[in-house]
Amino acid sequence: MGTVHARSLDPLPMQGPELGVQADDMDLGEPEHEEKQEVLENKDVVVQHVHIDGLGRTKEDILTYEIADVFRAKNLIDVMKKSHEARQKLLRLGIFRNVEVVIDTAEGADALPNGLDVTFEVKELRRMTGSYNTMVGNNEGSMVLGLKLPNVFGRAEKLTFQFSYGTKETSYGLSFFKPQPGHFERNFSINLYKVTGQFPWSSLRETDRGVSTEFSFPIWRTHHTLKWEGVWRELGCLARTASFAVREESGHSLKSSLSHTMVIDTRNSTILPRKGALLKINQELAGYTGGDVRFLKEDFEIQLNKTLFWDSVLSTSLWGGMLLPLGDKPSCIADRFYLGGPTSVRGFSMYSIGPQSEGDYLGGEAYWAGGLHLYTPLPFRPGRGGFGDLFRTHFFLNAGNLCNLNYGEGPRAHLSKLAECIRWSYGAGIVLRLGNIARLELNYCIPMGVQSGDRICDGVQFGAGIRFL
Numbered sequence: 340m341g342t343v344h345a346r347s348l349d350p351l352p353m354q355g356p357e358l359g360v361q362a363d364d365m366d367l368g369e370p371e372h373e374e375k376q377e378v379l380e381n382k383d384v385v386v387q388h389v390h391i392d393g394l395g396r397t398k399e400d401i402l403t404y405e406i407a408d409v410f411r412a413k414n415l416i417d418v419m420k421k422s423h424e425a426r427q428k429l430l431r432l433g434i435f436r437n438v439e440v441v442i443d444t445a446e447g448a449d450a451l452p453n454g455l456d457v458t459f460e461v462k463e464l465r466r467m468t469g470s471y472n473t474m475v476g477n478n479e480g481s482m483v484l485g486l487k488l489p490n491v492f493g494r495a496e497k498l499t500f501q502f503s504y505g506t507k508e509t510s511y512g513l514s515f516f517k518p519q520p521g522h523f524e525r526n527f528s529i530n531l532y533k534v535t536g537q538f539p540w541s542s543l544r545e546t547d548r549g550v551s552t553e554f555s556f557p558i559w560r561t562h563h564t565l566k567w568e569g570v571w572r573e574l575g576c577l578a579r580t581a582s583f584a585v586r587e588e589s590g591h592s593l594k595s596s597l598s599h600t601m602v603i604d605t606r607n608s609t610i611l612p613r614k615g616a617l618l619k620i621n622q623e624l625a626g627y628t629g630g631d632v633r634f635l636k637e638d639f640e641i642q643l644n645k646t647l648f649w650d651s652v653l654s655t656s657l658w659g660g661m662l663l664p665l666g667d668k669p670s671c672i673a674d675r676f677y678l679g680g681p682t683s684v685r686g687f688s689m690y691s692i693g694p695q696s697e698g699d700y701l702g703g704e705a706y707w708a709g710g711l712h713l714y715t716p717l718p719f720r721p722g723r724g725g726f727g728d729l730f731r732t733h734f735f736l737n738a739g740n741l742c743n744l745n746y747g748e749g750p751r752a753h754l755s756k757l758a759e760c761i762r763w764s765y766g767a768g769i770v771l772r773l774g775n776i777a778r779l780e781l782n783y784c785i786p787m788g789v790q791s792g793d794r795i796c797d798g799v800q801f802g803a804g805i806r807f808l
Contacts, residue, residue, distance in 0.1 A: 386410050386418060387445045387454040393461040397434060398493040404521030405429055409457055418442060422457055429459065431523055433497065434490040436462045464489045474503065480803070481505025494520065510534035525556040540690045542581035542699045543588075545673060546573040564600045567628065569593075572673055582697035588672045594632040596625035606644060610805070611714070611731065611772045613652050617642040625674075626665055633665040634674060651715040652731075656808055658683075659707040661744075661753075675702030678741040679762075679793075681802025683708055685737050686764030686786030691794035693741035707757055708739030710808040714770065731770045733782065737808060738763035762788045779803050 389406050391399065405428040412418040422440045429438045438461050445454030472483045481503045488498040497516040503509065512532030519525040530553075535546045549570030556563055572592045576585060599622050606615035619640040626633025638660030645653045664670045677700070678684060679692035693703045713734040721727045740761050744753050768782030780802040786795045 384453045388456045390458040401494045401520045432495045479506045508536040528553045540700045542577045544575045544577045562602045566598045569595045582699040584696035593630040595628040595630035598623040612644045635663045654712040656710045662704040676706045681800050682804045683808045684739045686784035688794035695792045703741040704743045706741035711736045733770045734767045736765045
């Protein structure tokens with residue numbers, strides 16, 4: 340489960356980090372100077388030819404878009420810069436194992452005195468690659484086996500199969516990914532998946548079998564994703580002691596939904612940012628394209644980060660969401676929001692805030708959560724410049740609330756109810772950044788504002804995941 344506000348099962352992230360060679364893992368240094376190029380540094384030059392050596396099954400037309408800017412360079416420094424940018428674009432396609440750039444004076448009958456030839460020497464990935472990885476979710480880990488067919492039709496298409504076995508979730512899925520030539524950020528994907536998960540805080544077991552299609556594209560500084568998903572959900576009790584409210588939810592349902600996500604992200608890192616901001620808004624409408632589940636769901640995430648004195652960072656975040664059932668049927672336990680735990684309101688057990696029945700947490704139709712954090716270097720800076728820079732000292736203040744609403748009462752009554760019985764906590768701990776993949780937290784938490792039925796974790800609490808409040 341990748342997010343705290345969507346307790347329902349998520350398929351494997353088919354468009355996340357590649358299982359094979361990644362552009363970020365490669366040396367993207369500037370092309371080397373050669374003696375015969377140095378005399379042209381301050382003179383106008385003309386790029387006469389661009390060659391791509393080493394192509395096998397890749398179609399040349401898709402690469403034309405990525406290298407077009409090289410022809411627009413006016414001097415040698417500009418040629419080197421644009422060639423470096425083109426190299427990064429070629430690596431980003433995920434179809435080459437390695438890309439090298441060679442810049443030389445033009446040769447041939449049509450060679451100009453100031454003409455240059457640029458050659459990209461590429462090595463394609465194998466037709467099929469396999470991998471074994473581990474993946475960290477919100478306080479759970481899993482083993483991931485993957486099989487990928489990169490560049491399957493010669494234009495950066497990708498066919499991926501992944502199997503994941505985790506502590507609470509097992510899933511497998513098949514995905515096809517197709518970028519638009521010249522605009523890699525515009526891409527289309529189709530996913531088929533089956534996910535089985537256990538949710539002990541609700542004494543619930545869920546199996547999802549679904550298909551989804553996504554179209555992603557940028558507009559100015561924003562990134563948008565349009566998605567349709569059809570999923571057959573099977574809910575069952577995880578234990579014989581499950582409450583009657585959970586047993587009532589057991590059975591089959593069919594959800595068909597349309598959703599839209601908009602993201603503005605200026606952070607320098609997604610895991611432990613030092614500066615920048617994030618705004619994420621998501622809307623989901625279910626029931627108008629089929630199925631027996633109908634609702635409108637809105638949620639958002641805001642994060643601001645600011646570097647302070649002594650290499651410290653101040654971070655603030657705010658999450659919120661609302662679920663509006665459409666029609667006469669109440670909302671389903673699989674669609675509601677959940678709150679609490681080491682990745683959201685710390686000091687409380689996993690998803691143990693809000694409505695509950697006989698010890699089983701049922702989720703809520705509205706929630707908010709906010710956090711204020713101060714990250715500082717370790718005292719006395721041990722391991723500075725190396726392993727020690729992966730650790731940060733962490734001071735935090737979290738607050739939030741989750742409840743059900745009576746939608747006949749109006750917005751003012753909703754805000755009043757969300758402002759009642761606020762849970763909050765504070766504490767300090769150590770944060771470990773695991774590359775740009777995930778992070779671990781070990782905190783000493785002091786929960787406050789505890790309500791009847793809440794489960795607390797007073798003292799040391801461990802958290803692992805990608806998305807933290």
